Structure formats: structure tokens, C-alpha cells
Amino acid sequence: xxxxxxxxxxxxxxxxxxxxxxxxxxxxxxxxxxxxxxxxxxxxxxxxxxxxxxxxxxxxxxxxxxxxxxxxxxxxxxxxxxxxxxxxxxxxxxxxxxxxxxxxxxxxxxxxxxxxxxxxxxxxxxxxxxxxxxxxxxxxxxxxxxxxxxxxxxxxxxxxxxxxxxxxxxxxxxxxxxxxxxxxxxxxxxxxxxxxxxxxxxxxxxxxxxxxxxxxxxxxxxxxxxxxxxxxxxxxxxxxxxxxxxxxxxxxxxxxxxxxxxxxxxxxxxxxxxxxxxxxxxxxxxxxxxxxxxxxxxxxxx
Numbered sequence: 001x002x003x004x005x006x007x008x009x010x011x012x013x014x015x016x017x018x019x020x021x022x023x024x025x026x027x028x029x030x031x032x033x034x035x036x037x038x039x040x041x042x043x044x045x046x047x048x049x050x051x052x053x054x055x056x057x058x059x060x061x062x063x064x065x066x067x068x069x070x071x072x073x074x075x076x077x078x079x080x081x082x083x084x085x086x087x088x089x090x091x092x093x094x095x096x097x098x099x100x101x102x103x104x105x106x107x108x109x110x111x112x113x114x115x116x117x118x119x120x121x122x123x124x125x126x127x128x129x130x131x132x133x134x135x136x137x138x139x140x141x142x143x144x145x146x147x148x149x150x151x152x153x154x155x156x157x158x159x160x161x162x163x164x165x166x167x168x169x170x171x172x173x174x175x176x177x178x179x180x181x182x183x184x185x186x187x188x189x190x191x192x193x194x195x196x197x198x199x200x201x202x203x204x205x206x207x208x209x210x211x212x213x214x215x216x217x218x219x220x221x222x223x224x225x226x227x228x229x230x231x232x233x234x235x236x237x238x239x240x241x242x243x244x245x246x247x248x249x250x251x252x253x254x255x256x257x258x259x260x261x262x263x264x265x266x267x268x269x270x271x272x273x274x275x276x277x278x279x280x281x282x283x284x285x286x287x288x289x290x291x292x293x294x295x296x297x298x299x300x301x302x
Contacts, residue, residue, distance in 0.1 A: 006241050014238035014250035017231040022098060022257020024227040026265050028086055029094040031219045035210040036203025037086040040220070041079065042195035047224025049188040056181050067182055070174045074183060075190025077167035082191065083198075084160035092153025093268045096138055098258025099278050100154060103161035105252075105285045106131050108168050115169060127288035130280050138277030184232060252285045 031040060053060065089097045106128045109120035139154040174183055200206070210216045238247055259278060262268045270278070286292065 010238040010241040011247075011250060013234040014242060014247050015253065017234040017238070018251050018253040019257050020226050020231045020234075021254040022259075023261050024223060025089065025094040025098045025258040026261045027219050027222055027227070028089050029097070029262070029266060031216060031223075032086075032090045034213055034216045035207050035220075036199065037090060038083060038195050038199040038202045039207055039210075040223070041082050041086055042192055042199050043220040044223040044228055045082075045188050045192035045195060047220065048228035049185060049192055051225055052181075052185050052188060052229050056185065059179065059182055060185070062179065063182055063186070067178060067186055070170075070178065071183060071186025072190050074167060074170055074174065074187035075194060077163050077170060078187050079191040079194040081160045081163035081167055083195075084156045084163065088153040088156030088160060090153065092139075092151055092157060094262035094266055095259035095268050095270065095278075096154060096274075097157050098262070099138060099255045099281050100135065100157040101161055101164070102252070102255050102281060102285050103131065103135070103158055104164035104168065105288045107161060107165035109288070111165050112169055121291070123287050123291050127284040130287070131284035134277045134280030134282075134284060136277070137280065138274050180236065188228070249286060249290055252282065255282060255285070 028040065035043075085097065085101060092100075106124065109124045110128065113119055135158070139150045171180075171183065171187075235251065238250070242250075255278070259270070263270060
């Protein structure tokens with residue numbers, strides 16, 4: 001295949017990954033009626049760990065103490081991110097959960113400023129202000145006719161974005177001299193371990209009824225194999241062959257797909273104010289990720 005074909009296929013893969021993640025918000029929201037949020041994480045990441053470990057079994061022999069240490073740290077951040085996101089989804093809509101999660105896009109460069117002594121560009125600060133405005137429109141609800149406030153799910157989802165940002169920053173640091181596949185397997189493993197430890201405390205007894213439910217089994221397989229393992233592979237391959245600004249644009253559609261699927265399948269209602277909030281957040285995500293560099297691609301310059 002020529003370079004153009006590879007680039008097109010990689011771009012399609014990135015968009016597919018965004019679509020898979022967007023649909024995952026619906027799967028999570030629907031599955032919470034049958035299984036606790038932490039048990040869901042446990043099943044999801046156990047499935048992904050086993051499948052990815054089998055696919056890359058020969059590489060596992062290269063795991064060292066440094067890999068175990070970094071895998072544990074990454075797994076901690078990933079577990080906390082998914083825990084706050086999944087629990088939060090139980091208290092808010094899947095569409096709002098999808099859009100509010102993207103706050104990590106603004107947090108990564110802001111947290112990276114003191115860590116790496118690299119000041120973010122003006123566009124990051126502009127995106128942060130736009131995003132906060134969008135969050136206000138999307139998440140604030142006037143329940144008593146006078147006082148605006150966020151619900152519990154919205155707050156938990158925003159906290160999840162904080163841990164996603166920390167996970168990305170630490171992963172960037174580890175990727176400099178370690179195999180990203182091994183790091184991925186280990187962080188999946190530790191996320192699953194933490195979830196199995198916490199789930200009995202948070203969710204109660206093991207959900208025997210849920211694991212006998214075909215609907216739940218299919219949902220967990222989707223989350224483990226497609227939303228976790230396949231989507232991460234599509235993302236990593238796509239980033240190798242697609243311009244970073246374009247890749248970020250494709251991946252940003254995760255939130256759009258999340259709202260689309262939740263509206264069509266869960267019949268969630270979006271008010272004009274909430275739609276305006278979604279538009280602002282999406283605009284801020286694209287600005288922070290791409291600076292709109294994709295407008296100046298060869299063949300599209302004016």
C-alpha cells in the first residue's frame with residue numbers, strides 16, 4: 001500500500017476508536033443497572049489484560065522491576081480515572097459523562113507546566129476558559145428555580161479527567177525508554193487488581209446474577225476487548241501514520257459519538273443550553289489539541 005492509503009486507513013482507524021469509545025458510554029450507562037461500577041472495571045480490565053497478554057506473550061519475558069513499578073503507578077491513575085468516570089456515569093447522563101471527561105485535554109498541558117517547565121501556549125489558556133464556560137452550560141442545573149449547581153455525577157466525571165491527565169503525563173515520561181505494549185499490559189493488570197480489591201467494599205458481594213446474564217457478558221466483552229484493547233491499538237497505530245493534529249481531531253469525536261449514541265439509544269434529552277455547552281467544549285478540545293493546524297494541511301491552504 002502507498003503512503004496515502006496507509007494514512008487514510010489509519011485515519012479511519014482513529015475515527016473508529018473514537019466511535020468505539022463513544023458507544024462505550026452507552027454500554028456503561030446501560031450496564032450499571034445490572035452490575036456495580038467497580039466490578040465493571042474489574043471485569044473490563046481483566047479481559048483486556050488476558051487478551052493483550054496472550055497476543056504479546058513473547059514480550060512479557062522482558063518485564064523488569066522498573067516495568068512493574070511504572071505499571072503500578074499507571075494502573076493507579078487509570079483505575080482512579082475509570083472509577084470516578086464509571087461511578088459518575090451512574091449519577092449523570094452518558095452524554096454529559098462523555099463531554100465532561102474531555103477536561104483532561106486542558107489539564108495535561110497545565111499540569112505539565114510545573115512538571116516539565118514548559119509553559120503552555122496561549123491557545124491552551126483560551127481553550128480552558130472556553131471549556132469552563134461550556135461545562136457551566138452543560139453541567140449546571142437550575143433545580144430549584146434560582147440556584148445553579150452541578151450534580152454528583154458531573155463532579156465525579158470532572159475529577160476523573162484529573163486522573164486521566166496525570167495518567168497521560170506519566171505515560172509520556174515512561175514511554176521515553178520503555179516498551180509501551182508492556183506498560184499497557186501492566187497498567188491494565190494493576191487496574192484490574194485494584195478494582196477486584198475495592199469492588200467488594202464499594203459494590204458488595206460478587207455479582208453472580210450479573211455474570212449469568214448474557215446481556216452483561218456481551219457488554220463486558222465489548223468494554224474489555226473493543227473499548228479497552230482494540231481501541232488503544234487503533235489509537236497507537238494511527239498516531240504513527242497520521243499527523244498529530246489530525247489524529248487529535250479524529251479522537252476528539254469520542255465525545256460527539258458519546259452524545260449521539262446516548263441520544264439515539266438511551267433517549268437522553270439535550271436542551272439548547274446543553275447543546276451550546278457541548279459545542280463550546282468540543283471547540284475547546286480541538287483548539288487545545290490541534291491549534292486548528294489541520295486547516296493548513298497541504299491542499300487545503302487558501
